[in-house]
Amino acid sequence: MINPLFKKIVEIFDSFPDIGPRQSWRLLFWFVKQEVKFKNKFLSYFQLLIEKLNFCQKCFMPTIEENICSICSDPDRNKSKLCIVARETDLITIENLKKYRGLYFVLGGLILPFENKNIIKERMKILEDRLINDRQIKEIILALPFTKEAEPTKKDLIKLISKFNLKFKIPRRGIPTGGEIEFIDPETLKEALEL
Ligand SMILES: [Zn+2]
Numbered sequence: 596m597i598n599p600l601f602k603k604i605v606e607i608f609d610s611f612p613d614i615g616p617r618q619s620w621r622l623l624f625w626f627v628k629q630e631v632k633f634k635n636k637f638l639s640y641f642q643l644l645i646e647k648l649n650f651c652q653k654c655f656m657p658t659i660e661e662n663i664c665s666i667c668s669d670p671d672r673n674k675s676k677l678c679i680v681a682r683e684t685d686l687i688t689i690e691n692l693k694k695y696r697g698l699y700f701v702l703g704g705l706i707l708p709f710e711n712k713n714i715i716k717e718r719m720k721i722l723e724d725r726l727i728n729d730r731q732i733k734e735i736i737l738a739l740p741f742t743k744e745a746e747p748t749k750k751d752l753i754k755l756i757s758k759f760n761l762k763f764k765i766p767r768r769g770i771p772t773g774g775e776i777e778f779i780d781p782e783t784l785k786e787a788l789e790l
Contacts, residue, residue, distance in 0.1 A: 608622050649661060653700075655718060673698075676736065680738050681739050681748065692781055705739075705747075708747075722755065733761060766788050
Protein backbone atom coordinates (compact mmCIF):
# COMPACT_ATOMS: atom_id res chain seq x y z
CA MET A 596 0.00 0.00 0.00
CA ILE A 597 1.26 3.47 -0.87
CA ASN A 598 1.88 5.68 2.12
CA PRO A 599 -1.14 8.04 2.60
CA LEU A 600 1.10 11.02 3.39
CA PHE A 601 2.99 10.52 0.13
CA LYS A 602 -0.34 10.40 -1.68
CA LYS A 603 -1.49 13.62 -0.04
CA ILE A 604 1.72 15.44 -0.95
CA VAL A 605 1.54 14.15 -4.53
CA GLU A 606 -2.03 15.43 -4.75
CA ILE A 607 -0.72 18.90 -3.83
CA PHE A 608 2.01 18.83 -6.49
CA ASP A 609 -0.53 17.50 -8.97
CA SER A 610 -2.71 20.58 -8.44
CA PHE A 611 0.17 22.89 -9.49
CA PRO A 612 -0.14 24.33 -13.01
CA ASP A 613 1.56 22.25 -15.71
CA ILE A 614 2.50 19.44 -13.30
CA GLY A 615 1.05 15.99 -13.93
CA PRO A 616 0.82 12.94 -11.61
CA ARG A 617 4.06 11.36 -12.86
CA GLN A 618 6.04 14.54 -12.31
CA SER A 619 4.39 14.91 -8.90
CA TRP A 620 5.75 11.54 -7.77
CA ARG A 621 9.19 12.46 -9.13
CA LEU A 622 9.14 15.75 -7.24
CA LEU A 623 8.22 13.96 -4.02
CA PHE A 624 11.01 11.38 -4.33
CA TRP A 625 13.47 14.10 -5.33
CA PHE A 626 12.48 16.14 -2.28
CA VAL A 627 12.84 13.26 0.22
CA LYS A 628 16.43 12.76 -0.95
CA GLN A 629 17.47 16.37 -0.28
CA GLU A 630 19.43 17.45 2.79
CA VAL A 631 17.50 18.37 5.91
CA LYS A 632 18.89 21.93 5.69
CA PHE A 633 17.34 22.36 2.24
CA LYS A 634 14.00 20.91 3.35
CA ASN A 635 13.88 23.28 6.31
CA LYS A 636 14.72 26.24 4.12
CA PHE A 637 11.93 25.24 1.74
CA LEU A 638 9.45 25.05 4.60
CA SER A 639 10.52 28.28 6.27
CA TYR A 640 10.35 30.28 3.02
CA PHE A 641 6.88 29.00 2.24
CA GLN A 642 5.79 29.63 5.82
CA LEU A 643 6.98 33.23 5.50
CA LEU A 644 5.22 33.56 2.18
CA ILE A 645 1.94 32.39 3.70
CA GLU A 646 2.25 34.60 6.78
CA LYS A 647 3.44 37.81 5.15
CA LEU A 648 1.78 37.68 1.74
CA ASN A 649 -0.05 40.77 0.61
CA PHE A 650 -1.15 42.20 -2.70
CA CYS A 651 -0.16 45.66 -3.87
CA GLN A 652 -3.22 47.88 -3.56
CA LYS A 653 -2.32 49.69 -6.78
CA CYS A 654 -1.12 47.03 -9.23
CA PHE A 655 -2.09 43.74 -7.48
CA MET A 656 1.38 42.25 -7.68
CA PRO A 657 1.96 39.93 -4.70
CA THR A 658 4.14 41.61 -2.08
CA ILE A 659 5.63 40.70 1.28
CA GLU A 660 4.60 42.91 4.21
CA GLU A 661 3.78 45.86 1.96
CA ASN A 662 0.52 47.42 0.90
CA ILE A 663 2.17 49.11 -2.05
CA CYS A 664 4.83 47.21 -4.00
CA SER A 665 8.36 48.45 -4.62
CA ILE A 666 7.55 49.37 -8.25
CA CYS A 667 4.45 51.45 -7.44
CA SER A 668 6.25 53.20 -4.56
CA ASP A 669 9.46 53.89 -6.51
CA PRO A 670 9.73 57.70 -6.98
CA ASP A 671 11.90 57.19 -10.08
CA ARG A 672 9.26 55.29 -12.06
CA ASN A 673 7.39 57.13 -14.80
CA LYS A 674 3.90 57.54 -13.36
CA SER A 675 2.39 58.68 -16.66
CA LYS A 676 2.66 55.17 -18.18
CA LEU A 677 0.56 52.19 -17.15
CA CYS A 678 1.22 48.75 -18.63
CA ILE A 679 -1.64 46.27 -18.27
CA VAL A 680 -0.60 42.61 -18.05
CA ALA A 681 -2.67 39.46 -17.63
CA ARG A 682 -0.37 37.62 -15.27
CA GLU A 683 2.29 38.32 -12.69
CA THR A 684 4.84 36.38 -14.78
CA ASP A 685 4.26 38.82 -17.67
CA LEU A 686 5.22 41.70 -15.37
CA ILE A 687 8.42 39.83 -14.43
CA THR A 688 9.20 39.23 -18.13
CA ILE A 689 8.77 42.93 -18.99
CA GLU A 690 10.77 44.04 -15.92
CA ASN A 691 13.59 41.73 -16.95
CA LEU A 692 13.87 43.61 -20.26
CA LYS A 693 15.14 46.52 -18.10
CA LYS A 694 13.65 49.02 -20.52
CA TYR A 695 10.20 49.89 -19.24
CA ARG A 696 10.17 52.46 -16.41
CA GLY A 697 6.43 53.02 -16.05
CA LEU A 698 3.90 51.36 -13.75
CA TYR A 699 1.82 48.19 -14.11
CA PHE A 700 -1.63 46.79 -13.51
CA VAL A 701 -1.99 43.02 -13.09
CA LEU A 702 -5.38 41.65 -14.20
CA GLY A 703 -4.77 38.27 -12.59
CA GLY A 704 -5.66 36.19 -15.68
CA LEU A 705 -7.95 36.27 -18.69
CA ILE A 706 -11.71 36.19 -19.17
CA LEU A 707 -12.27 32.66 -20.45
CA PRO A 708 -15.52 30.91 -21.40
CA PHE A 709 -16.82 28.37 -18.86
CA GLU A 710 -14.68 29.83 -16.11
CA ASN A 711 -15.82 32.03 -13.31
CA LYS A 712 -13.52 34.99 -13.69
CA ASN A 713 -15.17 37.47 -11.35
CA ILE A 714 -11.78 38.46 -10.01
CA ILE A 715 -10.80 39.83 -13.45
CA LYS A 716 -14.08 41.70 -13.83
CA GLU A 717 -13.53 43.17 -10.35
CA ARG A 718 -10.02 44.23 -11.26
CA MET A 719 -11.27 45.86 -14.44
CA LYS A 720 -13.65 47.90 -12.32
CA ILE A 721 -10.74 48.89 -10.06
CA LEU A 722 -8.71 49.77 -13.15
CA GLU A 723 -11.55 51.98 -14.37
CA ASP A 724 -11.68 53.76 -10.99
CA ARG A 725 -7.94 54.26 -11.12
CA LEU A 726 -8.12 55.77 -14.59
CA ILE A 727 -10.85 58.12 -13.37
CA ASN A 728 -8.94 59.20 -10.28
CA ASP A 729 -5.25 59.01 -11.20
CA ARG A 730 -4.64 62.12 -13.26
CA GLN A 731 -0.94 61.29 -13.69
CA ILE A 732 -1.66 58.43 -16.13
CA LYS A 733 -1.37 59.62 -19.74
CA GLU A 734 -0.50 56.45 -21.61
CA ILE A 735 -1.70 52.83 -21.51
CA ILE A 736 0.25 49.90 -22.91
CA LEU A 737 -1.87 46.79 -23.32
CA ALA A 738 0.58 43.89 -22.97
CA LEU A 739 -1.81 40.94 -23.03
CA PRO A 740 -0.75 37.58 -24.51
CA PHE A 741 -0.94 37.44 -28.31
CA THR A 742 -3.25 34.44 -28.22
CA LYS A 743 -6.81 33.79 -29.38
CA GLU A 744 -7.91 33.14 -25.83
CA ALA A 745 -6.80 36.64 -24.79
CA GLU A 746 -9.08 38.26 -27.40
CA PRO A 747 -12.28 38.64 -25.26
CA THR A 748 -10.25 40.25 -22.45
CA LYS A 749 -8.49 42.52 -24.93
CA LYS A 750 -11.84 43.56 -26.41
CA ASP A 751 -13.29 44.43 -22.98
CA LEU A 752 -10.18 46.40 -22.03
CA ILE A 753 -10.11 48.35 -25.29
CA LYS A 754 -13.75 49.28 -24.69
CA LEU A 755 -12.94 50.40 -21.15
CA ILE A 756 -9.82 52.40 -22.03
CA SER A 757 -11.45 54.07 -25.04
CA LYS A 758 -13.69 55.94 -22.61
CA PHE A 759 -10.65 57.90 -21.47
CA ASN A 760 -8.65 60.46 -23.34
CA LEU A 761 -5.33 58.60 -23.06
CA LYS A 762 -2.53 57.61 -25.40
CA PHE A 763 -3.12 53.94 -26.02
CA LYS A 764 -0.68 51.35 -27.33
CA ILE A 765 -1.69 47.85 -28.37
CA PRO A 766 1.53 46.10 -29.34
CA ARG A 767 1.31 43.96 -32.44
CA ARG A 768 4.30 44.66 -34.58
CA GLY A 769 6.55 41.66 -35.12
CA ILE A 770 4.71 39.35 -32.77
CA PRO A 771 3.17 36.22 -34.25
CA THR A 772 -0.30 35.48 -32.89
CA GLY A 773 -0.24 32.62 -30.43
CA GLY A 774 2.56 34.18 -28.41
CA GLU A 775 2.55 34.14 -24.64
CA ILE A 776 4.47 37.17 -23.33
CA GLU A 777 6.99 35.02 -21.45
CA PHE A 778 7.92 32.98 -24.55
CA ILE A 779 8.53 35.92 -26.90
CA ASP A 780 12.20 36.65 -27.44
CA PRO A 781 13.33 39.81 -25.59
CA GLU A 782 14.26 41.82 -28.71
CA THR A 783 10.89 41.19 -30.40
CA LEU A 784 9.07 42.03 -27.19
CA LYS A 785 11.01 45.27 -26.70
CA GLU A 786 10.17 46.30 -30.24
CA ALA A 787 6.50 45.38 -29.93
CA LEU A 788 6.14 47.31 -26.68
CA GLU A 789 8.14 50.17 -28.22
CA LEU A 790 10.48 50.24 -25.26
ZN1 LIG B 1 2.27 47.77 -7.20
